[in-house]
Amino acid sequence: MPIKFPFSRRRPGPTDAWTKCPDCEQQVFNRQLERNHRVCPHCGHNFRMSIGERIDLLLDEGSFVERDAGLESVDPLGFFDQKPYPDRLEAARVKTGLREAAVWGTGSVSGRRVAIGLFDFRFMGGSMGSVVGEKIARCFEAALVERIPAVIVSASGGARMQEGTLSLLQLAKTTAPLVRLDAAGVPFISILTDPTTGGVLASFASLGDVILAEPKALIGFAGARVASGTVGEELPEGFQTAEFLLEHGLVDLVVPRAELRVTLGRLLALLPPAAVEEGWDDDERRWGPIGVLSGIAEKLGGAVSETVGLDVEGEPTAGNGRSPERAAEQTLERER
Amino acid sequence: MTELVSSSQAPSAEQADAAWQRVQRARHPERPRTLDLVPRIFDDFVELHGDRLFREDPAIVGGPALLEGRPVMVIGHQKGNDTDSNIFRNFGSAHPEGFRKAQRLMRLADKLGLPVITFLDTAGAFPGPAAEERGQAEAIASSIKLMTGLQVPVVAVVLGEGGSGGALAIGVGDEVLALENSVYSVISPEGCASILWRSPEAAPIAAAAMRMTAEDQHELGIVDSIIDEPGEGAHTDPGATATAIKAALLASLARISRLDTETLLATRYARLRGIGVYRESDVGPRAALDEPSLRRRIGRLLHLPGVPRRPRWSEIWPSGDDNNDSERGA
Ligand SMILES: [Zn+2]
Numbered sequence: 001m002p003i004k005f006p007f008s009r010r011r012p013g014p015t016d017a018w019t020k021c022p023d024c025e026q027q028v029f030n031r032q033l034e035r036n037h038r039v040c041p042h043c044g045h046n047f048r049m050s051i052g053e054r055i056d057l058l059l060d061e062g063s064f065v066e067r068d069a070g071l072e073s074v075d076p077l078g079f080f081d082q083k084p085y086p087d088r089l090e091a092a093r094v095k096t097g098l099r100e101a102a103v104w105g106t107g108s109v110s111g112r113r114v115a116i117g118l119f120d121f122r123f124m125g126g127s128m129g130s131v132v133g134e135k136i137a138r139c140f141e142a143a144l145v146e147r148i149p150a151v152i153v154s155a156s157g158g159a160r161m162q163e164g165t166l167s168l169l170q171l172a173k174t175t176a177p178l179v180r181l182d183a184a185g186v187p188f189i190s191i192l193t194d195p196t197t198g199g200v201l202a203s204f205a206s207l208g209d210v211i212l213a214e215p216k217a218l219i220g221f222a223g224a225r226v227a228s229g230t231v232g233e234e235l236p237e238g239f240q241t242a243e244f245l246l247e248h249g250l251v252d253l254v255v256p257r258a259e260l261r262v263t264l265g266r267l268l269a270l271l272p273p274a275a276v277e278e279g280w281d282d283d284e285r286r287w288g289p290i291g292v293l294s295g296i297a298e299k300l301g302g303a304v305s306e307t308v309g310l311d312v313e314g315e316p317t318a319g320n321g322r323s324p325e326r327a328a329e330q331t332l333e334r335e336r
Numbered sequence: 337m338t339e340l341v342s343s344s345q346a347p348s349a350e351q352a353d354a355a356w357q358r359v360q361r362a363r364h365p366e367r368p369r370t371l372d373l374v375p376r377i378f379d380d381f382v383e384l385h386g387d388r389l390f391r392e393d394p395a396i397v398g399g400p401a402l403l404e405g406r407p408v409m410v411i412g413h414q415k416g417n418d419t420d421s422n423i424f425r426n427f428g429s430a431h432p433e434g435f436r437k438a439q440r441l442m443r444l445a446d447k448l449g450l451p452v453i454t455f456l457d458t459a460g461a462f463p464g465p466a467a468e469e470r471g472q473a474e475a476i477a478s479s480i481k482l483m484t485g486l487q488v489p490v491v492a493v494v495l496g497e498g499g500s501g502g503a504l505a506i507g508v509g510d511e512v513l514a515l516e517n518s519v520y521s522v523i524s525p526e527g528c529a530s531i532l533w534r535s536p537e538a539a540p541i542a543a544a545a546m547r548m549t550a551e552d553q554h555e556l557g558i559v560d561s562i563i564d565e566p567g568e569g570a571h572t573d574p575g576a577t578a579t580a581i582k583a584a585l586l587a588s589l590a591r592i593s594r595l596d597t598e599t600l601l602a603t604r605y606a607r608l609r610g611i612g613v614y615r616e617s618d619v620g621p622r623a624a625l626d627e628p629s630l631r632r633r634i635g636r637l638l639h640l641p642g643v644p645r646r647p648r649w650s651e652i653w654p655s656g657d658d659n660n661d662s663e664r665g666a
């Protein structure tokens with residue numbers, strides 16, 4: 001059901017046909033940059049992407065449906081620094097055409113349905129306040145209810161100072177649903193893009209079952225300036241880059257942007273949600289939670305089915321259990 | 337959306353002074369620390385050490401203790417009382433191994449069914465290169481996640497400074513208590529002032545703007561109850577402070593322990609999920625509006641390659657000209 005976007009804006013006319021690459025200082029045609037997924041054709045520098053460009057990069061055409069677009073920030077503290085927080089919000093809305101720094105919705109990657117959340121760093125540094133936290137939490141909860149993988153593409157400076165500890169507690173709010181995803185056997189893939197720091201990295205973004213990062217992306221807990229300034233230590237080469245994190249065992253893969261969609265698709269195929277026993281409830285439009293091993297699902301509420309078993313002797317049998325592929329197939333069938 | 341422009345104002349000089357006084361008390365060099373209070377609150381306590389992975393981090397302490405004859409697990413940040421002990425304790429700023437030690441102790445508590453009691457007193461997690469190399473963000477994130485799912489009662493007490501992610505890493509509780517002169521914030525007032533006021537001297541104003549006092553945190557619903565301090569502050573009478581904390585802990589545990597595990601976890605989840613203030617208008621799921629441009633219409637008719645069937649989301653949310661943003665988070 002397509003709906004008009006009252007708050008979005010159409011692409012303005014190109015104010016400048018060229019962009020200077022901050023890395024190699026070459027001039028790049030804007031059209032060329034767009035065609036090349038905003039990667040510099042000369043040196044491979046990754047320009048930041050808008051949420052719209054990310055959706056086009058990662059998801060099947062026409063598959064994305066935005067959810068909870070009506071969430072809006074308010075000013076719970078009456079925060080005023082150089083200017084009031086509501087003014088900063090309004091300026092960010094005008095600049096980006098977004099209502100907030102994050103968007104979530106459902107879509108598909110190579111035909112596999114996912115719940116996906118995405119950040120835009122241009123909206124107040126991609127900072128996480130009440131609304132961003134709420135969107136991420138709802139994205140995880142939708143993944144849980146539908147038993148589809150969750151994917152978050154982060155680009156954030158951290159928690160939003162203008163909402164004080166309400167922002168800090170979003171770290172816990174966005175992390176709590178992950179315990180339920182674990183218990184239910186639903187995967188979460190975290191994609192870290194330039195830059196991902198502070199409270200977003202210190203919560204869900206670091207807790208992906210698989211963590212992907214874009215080349216040379218700045219990823220760290222504290223800003224590099226803080227890290228060296230506070231301690232007066234010499235910073236190691238390539239400190240807080242995606243490659244640095246890979247070397248230190250903190251991310252799984254550094255994936256060039258051109259390969260990101262394919263890599264994500266392969267991972268989603270290899271890591272489908274855990275098989276569940278027959279129990280699709282058409283009225284509820286969801287699978288009942290499973291109580292394998294941990295029993296945590298049971299404690300978190302909801303009806304719990306018997307322990308799942310796979311027939312190890314021969315073909316997976318209906319009634320006792322299903323193979324993961326069969327479960328994925330059936331899930332896809334349901335959605336068609 | 338102009339109605340969102342509220343009547344927010346810059347904090348007054350009086351408000352800044354009052355907030356700053358609280359910050360100073362919370363940071364008072366003689367303020368009782370976790371290890372000063374633990375022997376006064378608990379009948380027995382054995383400190384356990386090490387994260388079993390890398391090293392012992394003295395910035396976080398913990399171990400089993402007896403509270404009115406009942407075993408509990410105690411975990412807290414530990415600042416020093418003088419220069420030497422502060423250097424040893426890294427001023428209460430933990431490395432990843434401190435949070436991993438805390439996790440290890442929480443898992444033990446979970447295994448044995450011991451309530452977890454945590455004491456928050458840190459300026460923040462340590463931001464140095466070594467901490468980054470060993471996964472500071474992951475350590476904090478994992479600690480938070482573990483606490484949200486512990487199947488035992490958890491009570492967090494803010495003793496002094498509740499500094500950002502390093503505090504929250506051991507601060508997710510079924511109830512959060514705070515000493516009267518404690519503070520709790522998303523970033524240090526100095527850090528906030530440097531970024532938003534471009535001057536660390538604006539720290540008192542930032543402290544007031546962030547509403548970081550225990551009283552404000554109580555109003556915002558982050559803190560459940562405030563523990564009164566004796567006289568001019570906890571440092572004037574650590575014994576009386578400990579007595580007050582003990583009474584608050586017992587009352588809190590009495591409330592939480594009544595809940596069965598299922599209710600406990602559901603209540604904790606609901607509490608965390610409910611944090612945040614926002615407005616929500618009813619907008620249904622939105623797909624991109626299929627309002628084909630001339631290019632797309634012609635492209636479709638002639639089946640031209642490279643012409644998308646539907647509007648692309650990058651047309652709706654494009655990149656802007658400027659990708660630099662001085663605004664940031666913490
Ligand atoms: Zn370049």
